[in-house]
Amino acid sequence: MTRSWLRPAVALLVGAVFFVPLYLVLTNVFKQGDLIAKDPASLPLPPTLANIHAVLTRPDGLFWVSLANSVVVTVLSILVLTVLSAMLGHYLARSGKRWTKVLTLVLLAGLMIPPQVILIPITDVLRVTHLMATLQGLILFNVGYYVPFGVFVFTGFIRGVPVELEEAALLDGASRMQVFWRVVFPLLRPATASVLIFLGVWIWNDFIDPLIILGPSQGTTITTGIYRSIGQYQADLGSVFALMFLATLPVLIFYLALQKQFVKGLTGGATKG
Amino acid sequence: MGEGGLTQLAAVVASPAPPRTRRSPARGRRRKPILPRVAHFASFGAPGVLVYLCFVLAPILISFGYSLTNYNPFNPPVKFVGLENYRLLFTDEQFLIALKVTTILTVIVVVVPNVLGLGVALLLDRKGWLYNALRSVFFTPVILSSVVVSIVWSRLLDDRGPLNDLLRALGIEHPPGWLSDPDVALYSVASIVCWQMLGFCVVVYLAGLQGVPAELLEAAEIDGAGPLRRFRAVTWPLLAPSLTINTVVLLISAFKTYDYVKVITNGGPGSGATATIAFDVLQTGFDSNHVGYASAMAVLMLVIVAVVTTVVLNFLRRREVDL
Numbered sequence: 001m002t003r004s005w006l007r008p009a010v011a012l013l014v015g016a017v018f019f020v021p022l023y024l025v026l027t028n029v030f031k032q033g034d035l036i037a038k039d040p041a042s043l044p045l046p047p048t049l050a051n052i053h054a055v056l057t058r059p060d061g062l063f064w065v066s067l068a069n070s071v072v073v074t075v076l077s078i079l080v081l082t083v084l085s086a087m088l089g090h091y092l093a094r095s096g097k098r099w100t101k102v103l104t105l106v107l108l109a110g111l112m113i114p115p116q117v118i119l120i121p122i123t124d125v126l127r128v129t130h131l132m133a134t135l136q137g138l139i140l141f142n143v144g145y146y147v148p149f150g151v152f153v154f155t156g157f158i159r160g161v162p163v164e165l166e167e168a169a170l171l172d173g174a175s176r177m178q179v180f181w182r183v184v185f186p187l188l189r190p191a192t193a194s195v196l197i198f199l200g201v202w203i204w205n206d207f208i209d210p211l212i213i214l215g216p217s218q219g220t221t222i223t224t225g226i227y228r229s230i231g232q233y234q235a236d237l238g239s240v241f242a243l244m245f246l247a248t249l250p251v252l253i254f255y256l257a258l259q260k261q262f263v264k265g266l267t268g269g270a271t272k273g
Numbered sequence: 274m275g276e277g278g279l280t281q282l283a284a285v286v287a288s289p290a291p292p293r294t295r296r297s298p299a300r301g302r303r304r305k306p307i308l309p310r311v312a313h314f315a316s317f318g319a320p321g322v323l324v325y326l327c328f329v330l331a332p333i334l335i336s337f338g339y340s341l342t343n344y345n346p347f348n349p350p351v352k353f354v355g356l357e358n359y360r361l362l363f364t365d366e367q368f369l370i371a372l373k374v375t376t377i378l379t380v381i382v383v384v385v386p387n388v389l390g391l392g393v394a395l396l397l398d399r400k401g402w403l404y405n406a407l408r409s410v411f412f413t414p415v416i417l418s419s420v421v422v423s424i425v426w427s428r429l430l431d432d433r434g435p436l437n438d439l440l441r442a443l444g445i446e447h448p449p450g451w452l453s454d455p456d457v458a459l460y461s462v463a464s465i466v467c468w469q470m471l472g473f474c475v476v477v478y479l480a481g482l483q484g485v486p487a488e489l490l491e492a493a494e495i496d497g498a499g500p501l502r503r504f505r506a507v508t509w510p511l512l513a514p515s516l517t518i519n520t521v522v523l524l525i526s527a528f529k530t531y532d533y534v535k536v537i538t539n540g541g542p543g544s545g546a547t548a549t550i551a552f553d554v555l556q557t558g559f560d561s562n563h564v565g566y567a568s569a570m571a572v573l574m575l576v577i578v579a580v581v582t583t584v585v586l587n588f589l590r591r592r593e594v595d596l
Binding site: 084 | 330333435471525575
């Protein structure tokens, strides 16, 4: 009585409709430029690598410069964020004082602050410190803005790690730093993975902050590079699609490689009890 | 993901939290001398707190300070104007439109991915390669940059784009100007945000569905409950935490929608048909240089986000307990 074909058929249909925009990117990356405007939905026959080649060999090196900037900003931001928020999270989780509880709340409130609320004064702060329009400025901003997320993940996790291990190591005469890096930090791997994955993707895809902090002339990240290129090559859609494809590739590979951890980090709290 | 995809609170509500262990009873009672405690905070706590202070807390205070002035870097001198900027906001046609645009967008983006996401999750809640593959399809937009999503969709919805070509081929002579008609554009932008956020809701609901014990559903079936009844009485209450996560995340990210507006419509078409508050803040602050006025807008935005999020979160949390 159960119509066993119904569910897969409906699922496939819904999935196909949902997939259309993704298909549009994939097909146009490998299609000749003039065909994209004329017939955007057709299959790329014959397929061509000309668009990708054009982006990779642009004389101004837009792709490579943007890629380098994005890699530097993302990698340095998430490394600093992991170190700072793991230590801060540990401090907050292990201290039962009232003022540290207040501090934790103040930090967590940062999770819902829209960047637009702080970006105008941020540019003034960065200008005063001569960090405006520099990668260092953007990295520092990222660290400040995302520290609440790191602290949230690490504090929650560290509360579940037995404190006796640390106390034993401290009694044995190890310093706090040694205890943290040799004993505690290795136990935090699931939390560290969550922080690295989420912040990595967010910072890689971030648009508004690099747009404003790096400014119009001082280099681009991958996302602001794409944004600028739509103005420049209105006519050359092939390059825009190829640039989007190449910009997404690293995240996509990252995601496919770590798919399990992705979903786990996302849904750890979604089940009751 | 940044603004468009997951907000921070996303994974926040959901981050791995192992069960609490008992603190050793000796803690807290012994008082250590002050110097080592200061050194402990200075080495572990201070660096993170300091960056947060400089790049989040101080800017909020500066914003508030600016909002009480007529500050415009190209039009000195700066004068203290008290709450004048806030008073002006409530009579400013453009701001009231932005408030309306933001509200409509937020309601759509909170409701639609939640409802469709639940539907898709129920559809995909089976084992097998087909369902695994489809899960990945639905999740892929979540990890895309909102800029990429915006560009692709603007091609798709262009007046002479594939969608309207299809509609014309089906005999509709004047298909809607999805992004060029001021009455339609906001709904098109909202749909694009929904498309990107859908996969997030699907994955969260799927995880919730995995937590529904099969025995409960079987027991309900034996008691004679039909599929609808089983969903309402067993599945839906157990999905309460998933609903909380999705709603809060969608709420926070929808409220600060900026990337899509900037890339797809730049606030248009017409006068601000898709200009959200987040968009207006930066437009007023950086393009028109009315920093004082923009700061008042930003502060008001922060207050609205904080109040609405707190109220909604509390409501949903209480609901979780009641169920």
